[in-house]
Amino acid sequence: xxxxxxxxxxxxxxQESGMGLVRFFASAKxxxxxxxxxxxxxxxxxxxxxxxxxxxxxxxxxxxxxx
Numbered sequence: 001x002x003x004x005x006x007x008x009x010x011x012x013x014x015q016e017s018g019m020g021l022v023r024f025f026a027s028a029k030x031x032x033x034x035x036x037x038x039x040x041x042x043x044x045x046x047x048x049x050x051x052x053x054x055x056x057x058x059x060x061x062x063x064x065x066x067x
Contacts, residue, residue, distance in 0.1 A: 018051065022051045025045075026048050028044045029048060046066060
């Protein structure tokens with residue numbers, strides 16, 4: 001028997017706000033586009049649009065990216 005209280009539980013998954021993720025993907029898209037990385041920029045835009053439509057990132061990445 002122990003006198004130690006139980007530790008606090010914290011889930012191990014990403015707990016980012018929806019708009020925070022959208023802003024991240026939008027800024028990454030812009031930064032890549034400015035560097036001439038059009039292919040990578042396109043895929044970040046796909047994820048940004050996916051999130052703006054109200055979907056989550058827990059889907060199959062091939063579905064999100066249209067592969």
